[in-house]
Amino acid sequence: MIRLQGLTSRGQSKKFARIFTLTPYIFRNPILPALFLFIASCGFNHETNVESGTRQGILHVGNGDEPRELDPHVVTGSIEHNLCMALLEGLLDRDPESLDIVPGVARAWEVSEDGRTYRFHLREDARWSNGDPVTAADFVYSWRRALLPALGNNYAYMLFYIRNAERFHRGEITDFNKVGVKAPDDLTLVVELDNPTPFFLQLLTHMSYFPVHQATIEAFGAPDERGTRWTRPGNHVGNGPFKLKEWVLNRSIVVEKNGHYWDAGRVKLNRIVFYPIQNATTEERMFRAGQLHITGTTPLDKVEYYRQERPEVLKLFPFFSTYYYLFNTGASPLDQVKVRQALAMSIDRQQIVEKITRAGEIPAFSYTPPEVNGYRAEPGFSYDVERAGALLAEAGYPGGAGFPPLELMYNTSEGHRRIAIAIQQMWKTALNIDVTLVNQDWKVYLDKRDARDYQVARAGWIGDYLDPNTFLDMYTSNSGNNDTGWSNLRYDTLIAQAGETTDRERRFALFREAESVLMTDLPIMPIYTYMSKALVSPDVRGWYPNILDIHPYKYISLVQSTD
């Protein structure tokens, strides 16, 4: 290839040098030169994934790990969200750059004066990938399914803003007609809310509100059955810009352009290949070798290199998210507030972000990230080793004596491991507590979290919409994403009150008060605010850094970069 850049050209000129110095030895053996020429010719003529992908409109993406499922009403992770975003589309969508709400399946909508009733007008040309029209009834069906108690949707609480949705989910009412979702005709959807919810339109862009295809779901099982074969290639029917083509376990998931998609004219990519690469170092090497257009992250040690040498491919920006540890509050010794406070106070977050993660992360002393949409969280506690020791003593473990060894679980990744090793030692030094580290695959890790089969677990949360509520309402007692077993009536009340309040300042004051409850009881221990560290090839257009770190594939195109 003629186009050589950066590392590649340097690497190859070195290879040339070596070939020439070795020549006299090599040519004594008749087979070797032939072999060498063969290998060399392979090396030079073979197109990389990125080169051929850019030419053919195939995007190669590192997607972290094998997804647990592709069912939007079952999954919760960002890995799965990336896939759902390609395969399905909600009523509304977001602009990839400004994150403003733009029409999706709904082409227009009206809000009643009291802010409690929404009327959506669906576009006529919205189609499923098998050609069926997407109707308002599909949304009623899908939201009902998302709320079915037996489905065990962790995200069900995202729909609780709809009138009677929570009661339906709890099984208090079984007649879905009483829930505030109606389809007066095929193209009109009327939604009634309990309270005027300022972020309701944002919720509609989230996968928990995505539609699913009724006939497909029911061909492979009951509506509230998890893990049926409807999400397999060949079976899957979606309404997104892409459709599922191939899913090879631990190798790749391939989606291709959906010809029935209403806005297919805008979709530039022909295919996307998602690779489940757990290891950031491997991922970065693949990126450098031209095997990937986009990586999920950059290895901790490589950030500095890219910042200096190739700033154009490193997309480094803070986003609306928190890296934290969960405490399972159901069992001794973590059921004691003082123990949790001692653990949270005794780690040096500044050191962790400066010496381990090293990409400019911000130490977190509150669960919601520092500032979003005008909400500012107060730090709920501080780094104070002495106070931590005193608290541990008050809890009955002076100097760590008699404290049972803790187990810290994280999903396999060298970044999580390093943070865990640092925290393990900080707890040992500050509190004399022994910690064992357990790493698990993403799927096992999620299952164990859901089953609350852990003591301390690493976690990260990315806001689903731009409002502090997306962080704070997940630790209410009735939230499916509250994996800590913690429940606090005062907290629940404050969050509920905030939900009923329309005045912005009053609402934020309630959130702050709720957060101070959360940060006193500490069922979770914030560590830092994430930085997004994706590597993006210069060939990729339409990928914008944004605070939610979502990059809809619909808008991405590939253009051969000239350098």
Next chain:
Amino acid sequence: MVDRLDSISVSPRQDAWRRLKKNRPAMFGLFVLAALVTLSILAPWITPYSYAEQNLELGPSAPSSAHWMGSDLFGRDLLTRMLYGSRISLAVGFIATAVALLIGVTWGALAGYLGGRIDALMMRAVDVLYALPFTIFIILLMVVFGNNIILLFLAIGAVEWLTMARIVRGQVLHVKQQDFVEAAVSLGLTRLQIITRHVIPNVMGPVIVYATLTVPNVILLESFLSFLGLGIQPPQSSWGLLISYGVETMEEYPWLLIYPAALLSLTLFSLNFLGDGLRDALSER
């Protein structure tokens, strides 16, 4: 010990030792191993650092006068971690090999000497265990018994004995047809006495050689298991863990890979030299 025979007759063991002493690579290997064992035992007195204590302020630093082999990502002295790591790696290597030796020799000698249906039965058991995928077998053992260093030694030993048993059986089949065994039988010795006093000492040559080759295998295996997260636990270290972590950062902090890898290679060389030397010393009759 009372020297009853005159000094002209030299026992086979002394003879072998004399030959081994003349073999320079083997003596080099022996010396390196002895030095490593001594250093790893004396680790707390050699280094002023702790293998667990972190110095994040320092972070990864290149070799210097304070840290002869540099420090790792957490500012821990690499030399210290290698010394403490050699405790684990060498212990795994030798204990697991000893376990393999014990089970393998007993099993193989019994099967070979008793012969017939018992032999067939015992060796088929070995075949069945052979057929089990090795990693899965170890993972199963770990799941049942938990993640514990002693069990790790035993688990690895419990897998490595299979080949040993086959080698020993083959040798025993050969040895038991020799005249001295017949003589022992005619003298009225019990089977147990014959096996322990006459058969096993005569198959030890190949067994010792194979054992020295097993040690490096097992050290590498521990690396592999630690890589999978089944071996030892942070903050402890072993050569395998150091190398696997070193690989992650080999471009930024090459010393974190080079030193542990060099040490492992040196050990493997030494063991192989020693193994070769022992084979020569024991088989030259």
